[in-house]
Amino acid sequence: MALNVKRPERLVDVCLDGTLLAEWEATDKEYIAARKEQKMRRDVRMNDPLTRRVEDLREKARELSVKARAETVTFRLRALPRSVWDGLVTKHPARSKERDGGFPFNMATITDAAMSAEGTIVAVEHPDGTEEPFTHEDWATFAEDLSSAQHEDFYVAVIGLNAGANEVPFLPESAPTTDSDKS
Known part of the structure; x- marks a missing residue:
């Protein structure tokens, strides 16, 4: 008999710089507060300092996410x-x-x-x-x-x-796997 078994495998991600989560949470908290204040204003202009702050905080959160993925x-x-x-x-x-x-x-x-x-x-x-x-x-x-x-x-x-239970992790051929597969 020529059956060969490959034992199951799993992936585990570890961010090596755990301080990035706290930085991201602090940035997110500031962003939420600034967005709330921004929504309460009736007249929001493009050159408004608060609008700039919201954009800066959003960009900082993106940068922290990129940094976390790199770590x-x-x-x-x-x-x-x-x-x-x-x-x-x-x-x-x-x-x-x-x-x-x-x-x-x-x-x-x-x-x-x-x-x-x-x-x-x-x-x-x-x-x-x-x-x-x-x-x-x-x-x-x-x-x-x-x-x-x-x-x-x-x-x-x-x-x-x-x-644990060993389940074959595949969908039936008829099951949609992405949003584009849905009619």
Whole structure:
């Protein structure tokens, strides 16, 4: 038999400069306030300082979005072979059904164990397509600097790949895939 299995893969994006979110939120807050003030005025002219401020804030938000995308790397993760995953489950048993949501493994430790196993991290790419030299051996140091929210993105991917439902992620041929397909 000549069937070859390619284990499923998922992508996880991480913005390496988390301060950009706060800058964007502050800019957005100022923008909303300026737009509100602008809408309350009856006579808005093109050379009005408030109009210029709204345009400047909109442009600053765009620049921050571009900067955030440039500071984002994408991890390509692959499911582990079943025997490797089962070994990790054995080494990281559930603490209790309540704490680990009924899973047969310790939810707090299995992600880092899987990410540190050879084969989970396929590649790490920058937005320009260049690959970052990063292996499973680099994970522990990198993970120390992640916030809980950032780490959860990896948790969801790892659990989904290794213990989740395997669905074929394709639409039927008859299903529209873009707005232009709709009649």
